[in-house]
Amino acid sequence: VQLQASGGGSVQAGGSLRLSCAVSARTFSGWRLGWFRQAPGKEREFVAGISRGGGTTAYADSVKGRFTISRDNAKSTAYLQMSLLKPEDTAVYYCAAAPLTLRSIATMTITDYKFWGQGTQVTVSS
Secondary structure: OEEEEEOOEEEEOOOOEEEEEEEEOOOHHHOEEEEEEEOOOOOOEEEEEEOOOOOOEEEOOOOOOOEEEEEEOOOOEEEEEEOOOOHHHOEEEEEEEEOOOOOOHHHOOHHHOOEEOOOEEEEEEO
């Protein structure tokens, strides 16, 4: 499984960006997908996750109501629509793929995600 994240950039606070994650996999719909971010000097943290069919999503409290995760199984692509961006959203954003587990999307841990993209930088200025 290979993942390629794109769409990052620089934006002013209050602005929007949409990240994309193109996935090369034999069966794209067989994978749960997630977005994570890592700011300088901080640990990588969960941002959002989505089920294989797209019907179930989960978000970190810090982005609820501002970010939306989605996927297009026909295009083998996941998205992260980010709105009302804040300077504290500045980080490298990574997409990741996880096989089905017994845990729900909301309770999955970072170690459940087995494949990772290379990351895309998001910078939000005040």
